[in-house]
Amino acid sequence: MRIIVGISGASGVVLGLELLKALKEHPVETHLLISEGARITFQYETEAIQDDVITLADHYYDMNDLAAPISSGSFPIDGMVIIPCSMKTLSAIAHGYADNLMVRAADVCLKENRRVVLVPRETPLGKVHLKNMLEAADNGCAIIPPMLTFYNSPHSLQDQIDHLIGKILMQFGLEHGAFKPWPGKKESDG
Numbered sequence: 359m360r361i362i363v364g365i366s367g368a369s370g371v372v373l374g375l376e377l378l379k380a381l382k383e384h385p386v387e388t389h390l391l392i393s394e395g396a397r398i399t400f401q402y403e404t405e406a407i408q409d410d411v412i413t414l415a416d417h418y419y420d421m422n423d424l425a426a427p428i429s430s431g432s433f434p435i436d437g438m439v440i441i442p443c444s445m446k447t448l449s450a451i452a453h454g455y456a457d458n459l460m461v462r463a464a465d466v467c468l469k470e471n472r473r474v475v476l477v478p479r480e481t482p483l484g485k486v487h488l489k490n491m492l493e494a495a496d497n498g499c500a501i502i503p504p505m506l507t508f509y510n511s512p513h514s515l516q517d518q519i520d521h522l523i524g525k526i527l528m529q530f531g532l533e534h535g536a537f538k539p540w541p542g543k544k545e546s547d548g
Protein backbone atom coordinates (compact mmCIF):
# COMPACT_ATOMS: atom_id res chain seq x y z
CA MET A 359 0.00 0.00 0.00
CA ARG A 360 1.17 3.55 -0.75
CA ILE A 361 -0.10 6.55 1.21
CA ILE A 362 0.77 10.24 0.83
CA VAL A 363 1.07 12.12 4.13
CA GLY A 364 0.78 15.90 3.94
CA ILE A 365 1.64 18.05 6.95
CA SER A 366 0.31 21.60 6.62
CA GLY A 367 0.68 24.63 8.87
CA ALA A 368 -2.18 24.22 11.33
CA SER A 369 -1.54 23.71 15.00
CA GLY A 370 -0.87 20.06 15.85
CA VAL A 371 1.93 19.23 13.42
CA VAL A 372 3.04 16.55 15.88
CA LEU A 373 -0.02 14.59 14.69
CA GLY A 374 1.66 14.19 11.29
CA LEU A 375 4.76 12.84 13.00
CA GLU A 376 2.65 10.38 14.99
CA LEU A 377 0.85 9.17 11.86
CA LEU A 378 4.17 8.50 10.13
CA LYS A 379 5.34 6.51 13.17
CA ALA A 380 2.13 4.47 13.16
CA LEU A 381 2.37 3.77 9.42
CA LYS A 382 5.86 2.33 9.95
CA GLU A 383 4.16 -0.56 11.80
CA HIS A 384 2.41 -1.52 8.54
CA PRO A 385 3.60 -2.55 5.09
CA VAL A 386 2.85 0.94 3.81
CA GLU A 387 5.14 3.02 1.61
CA THR A 388 4.83 6.63 2.73
CA HIS A 389 5.22 9.72 0.53
CA LEU A 390 5.70 12.87 2.59
CA LEU A 391 5.00 16.56 1.97
CA ILE A 392 5.65 19.34 4.49
CA SER A 393 4.37 22.85 3.76
CA GLU A 394 6.26 26.04 4.58
CA GLY A 395 3.53 26.82 7.14
CA ALA A 396 4.13 23.45 8.79
CA ARG A 397 7.86 24.14 9.01
CA ILE A 398 7.11 27.31 10.98
CA THR A 399 4.56 25.56 13.19
CA PHE A 400 7.07 22.77 13.95
CA GLN A 401 9.43 25.41 15.32
CA TYR A 402 6.77 26.82 17.66
CA GLU A 403 5.19 23.56 18.81
CA THR A 404 7.78 20.80 18.88
CA GLU A 405 11.43 20.07 19.43
CA ALA A 406 11.44 17.93 16.31
CA ILE A 407 13.35 19.27 13.36
CA GLN A 408 12.36 18.69 9.76
CA ASP A 409 14.96 15.94 9.28
CA ASP A 410 13.43 13.92 12.17
CA VAL A 411 10.13 13.91 10.30
CA ILE A 412 11.59 13.21 6.88
CA THR A 413 13.53 10.16 8.07
CA LEU A 414 10.23 8.53 9.09
CA ALA A 415 9.00 8.57 5.47
CA ASP A 416 10.05 6.45 2.52
CA HIS A 417 9.85 9.33 0.05
CA TYR A 418 9.89 13.08 0.54
CA TYR A 419 9.03 15.80 -1.98
CA ASP A 420 9.48 19.54 -2.23
CA MET A 421 6.08 21.29 -2.19
CA ASN A 422 6.96 23.17 -5.38
CA ASP A 423 7.89 20.03 -7.32
CA LEU A 424 4.75 19.82 -9.42
CA ALA A 425 6.48 17.31 -11.71
CA ALA A 426 6.87 14.75 -8.89
CA PRO A 427 5.36 11.26 -9.47
CA ILE A 428 2.49 11.89 -7.03
CA SER A 429 1.42 14.85 -9.18
CA SER A 430 0.04 12.40 -11.74
CA GLY A 431 -2.86 9.98 -11.60
CA SER A 432 -0.73 7.46 -13.50
CA PHE A 433 1.39 6.92 -10.35
CA PRO A 434 -0.37 4.25 -8.26
CA ILE A 435 -1.27 5.53 -4.80
CA ASP A 436 -3.94 4.24 -2.41
CA GLY A 437 -4.78 7.56 -0.84
CA MET A 438 -3.68 10.59 1.10
CA VAL A 439 -3.94 12.05 4.60
CA ILE A 440 -3.41 15.74 5.35
CA ILE A 441 -2.72 16.01 9.06
CA PRO A 442 -3.12 18.61 10.39
CA CYS A 443 -4.96 20.36 7.57
CA SER A 444 -4.89 24.16 7.74
CA MET A 445 -7.93 26.18 6.71
CA LYS A 446 -5.91 27.48 3.78
CA THR A 447 -5.10 24.01 2.45
CA LEU A 448 -8.68 22.86 3.15
CA SER A 449 -9.95 25.78 1.08
CA ALA A 450 -7.59 24.97 -1.80
CA ILE A 451 -8.63 21.30 -1.83
CA ALA A 452 -12.34 22.13 -1.57
CA HIS A 453 -12.06 24.36 -4.65
CA GLY A 454 -9.39 22.57 -6.70
CA TYR A 455 -6.83 25.40 -6.43
CA ALA A 456 -3.79 23.16 -7.00
CA ASP A 457 -0.86 25.56 -6.92
CA ASN A 458 1.39 23.36 -4.76
CA LEU A 459 2.17 19.64 -4.69
CA MET A 460 0.10 18.94 -1.54
CA VAL A 461 -3.11 20.30 -3.07
CA ARG A 462 -2.29 18.86 -6.50
CA ALA A 463 -1.73 15.36 -5.01
CA ALA A 464 -5.07 15.58 -3.15
CA ASP A 465 -6.78 16.83 -6.32
CA VAL A 466 -5.32 13.87 -8.25
CA CYS A 467 -6.43 11.36 -5.59
CA LEU A 468 -9.98 12.76 -5.72
CA LYS A 469 -10.22 12.62 -9.51
CA GLU A 470 -8.94 9.03 -9.40
CA ASN A 471 -11.51 8.12 -6.71
CA ARG A 472 -8.83 7.43 -4.11
CA ARG A 473 -9.26 8.02 -0.38
CA VAL A 474 -8.43 11.52 0.86
CA VAL A 475 -8.57 12.08 4.61
CA LEU A 476 -8.40 15.63 5.95
CA VAL A 477 -7.70 16.38 9.61
CA PRO A 478 -8.78 20.04 9.70
CA ARG A 479 -7.70 22.02 12.73
CA GLU A 480 -9.03 25.43 13.72
CA THR A 481 -11.18 26.66 16.57
CA PRO A 482 -13.67 28.17 16.64
CA LEU A 483 -14.63 27.26 13.09
CA GLY A 484 -15.94 30.16 11.02
CA LYS A 485 -18.67 29.81 8.42
CA VAL A 486 -16.18 29.78 5.57
CA HIS A 487 -14.31 26.90 7.23
CA LEU A 488 -17.51 24.92 7.74
CA LYS A 489 -18.61 25.57 4.15
CA ASN A 490 -15.22 24.44 2.85
CA MET A 491 -15.41 21.26 4.93
CA LEU A 492 -18.82 20.48 3.44
CA GLU A 493 -17.50 21.21 -0.05
CA ALA A 494 -14.49 18.93 0.54
CA ALA A 495 -16.77 16.17 1.89
CA ASP A 496 -19.06 16.56 -1.14
CA ASN A 497 -16.01 16.17 -3.36
CA GLY A 498 -15.14 12.85 -1.67
CA CYS A 499 -12.87 13.74 1.25
CA ALA A 500 -13.26 12.09 4.66
CA ILE A 501 -13.21 14.80 7.33
CA ILE A 502 -11.68 13.66 10.61
CA PRO A 503 -11.05 16.65 12.89
CA PRO A 504 -8.78 16.02 15.88
CA MET A 505 -11.74 15.53 18.25
CA LEU A 506 -11.23 14.56 21.88
CA THR A 507 -12.25 11.05 22.92
CA PHE A 508 -13.82 10.25 26.30
CA TYR A 509 -15.55 6.86 25.98
CA ASN A 510 -12.36 4.79 26.26
CA SER A 511 -11.02 6.32 29.49
CA PRO A 512 -8.07 8.29 28.09
CA HIS A 513 -5.36 9.22 30.59
CA SER A 514 -3.03 11.28 28.49
CA LEU A 515 -2.51 13.35 25.39
CA GLN A 516 -0.89 10.27 23.85
CA ASP A 517 -4.15 8.35 24.40
CA GLN A 518 -6.02 11.11 22.57
CA ILE A 519 -3.52 11.05 19.71
CA ASP A 520 -3.68 7.24 19.47
CA HIS A 521 -7.46 7.41 19.19
CA LEU A 522 -7.24 9.89 16.32
CA ILE A 523 -4.53 7.88 14.54
CA GLY A 524 -6.65 4.73 14.93
CA LYS A 525 -9.63 6.45 13.32
CA ILE A 526 -7.49 7.62 10.40
CA LEU A 527 -5.92 4.20 9.81
CA MET A 528 -9.40 2.64 9.80
CA GLN A 529 -10.10 4.65 6.64
CA PHE A 530 -7.47 2.49 4.93
CA GLY A 531 -8.50 -0.80 6.56
CA LEU A 532 -5.45 -0.67 8.87
CA GLU A 533 -5.35 -1.22 12.63
CA HIS A 534 -3.52 0.84 15.23
CA GLY A 535 -2.31 -1.20 18.22
CA ALA A 536 -2.90 1.52 20.82
CA PHE A 537 -6.43 2.29 19.56
CA LYS A 538 -9.19 1.39 22.02
CA PRO A 539 -12.54 0.98 20.25
CA TRP A 540 -15.88 1.40 21.95
CA PRO A 541 -16.28 -1.90 23.84
CA GLY A 542 -20.08 -1.89 23.74
CA LYS A 543 -22.50 -1.67 26.61
CA LYS A 544 -21.51 -3.78 29.65
CA GLU A 545 -24.02 -6.50 30.64
CA SER A 546 -23.90 -5.16 34.22
CA ASP A 547 -25.32 -1.87 32.91
CA GLY A 548 -28.61 -3.66 32.37
Ligand SMILES: Cc1cc2nc3c(=O)[nH]c(=O)nc-3n(C[C@H](O)[C@H](O)[C@H](O)COP(=O)(O)O)c2cc1C
Nearest residue numbers: 366367368369393395396402444445446447479480
Ligand atom coordinates in the same frame (compact mmCIF):
# COMPACT_ATOMS: atom_id res chain seq x y z
C1 LIG B 1 2.01 28.46 15.49
C2 LIG B 1 0.98 28.53 14.40
C3 LIG B 1 -0.24 27.91 14.56
C4 LIG B 1 -1.20 27.95 13.55
N1 LIG B 1 -2.38 27.28 13.75
C5 LIG B 1 -3.28 27.22 12.75
C6 LIG B 1 -4.43 26.42 12.91
O1 LIG B 1 -4.67 25.76 13.92
N2 LIG B 1 -5.28 26.34 11.84
C7 LIG B 1 -5.07 27.00 10.67
O2 LIG B 1 -5.86 26.87 9.75
N3 LIG B 1 -3.97 27.80 10.52
C8 LIG B 1 -3.06 27.91 11.52
N4 LIG B 1 -1.93 28.68 11.36
C9 LIG B 1 -1.80 29.50 10.14
C10 LIG B 1 -1.26 28.71 8.94
O3 LIG B 1 0.04 28.21 9.21
C11 LIG B 1 -1.23 29.63 7.71
O4 LIG B 1 -2.54 29.98 7.32
C12 LIG B 1 -0.47 29.05 6.54
O5 LIG B 1 -0.52 29.97 5.46
C13 LIG B 1 -1.07 27.72 6.08
O6 LIG B 1 -0.40 27.32 4.91
P1 LIG B 1 -0.30 25.79 4.49
O7 LIG B 1 -1.68 25.24 4.49
O8 LIG B 1 0.32 25.82 3.14
O9 LIG B 1 0.59 25.13 5.49
C14 LIG B 1 -0.96 28.67 12.37
C15 LIG B 1 0.27 29.32 12.21
C16 LIG B 1 1.23 29.27 13.21
C17 LIG B 1 2.55 29.97 13.01
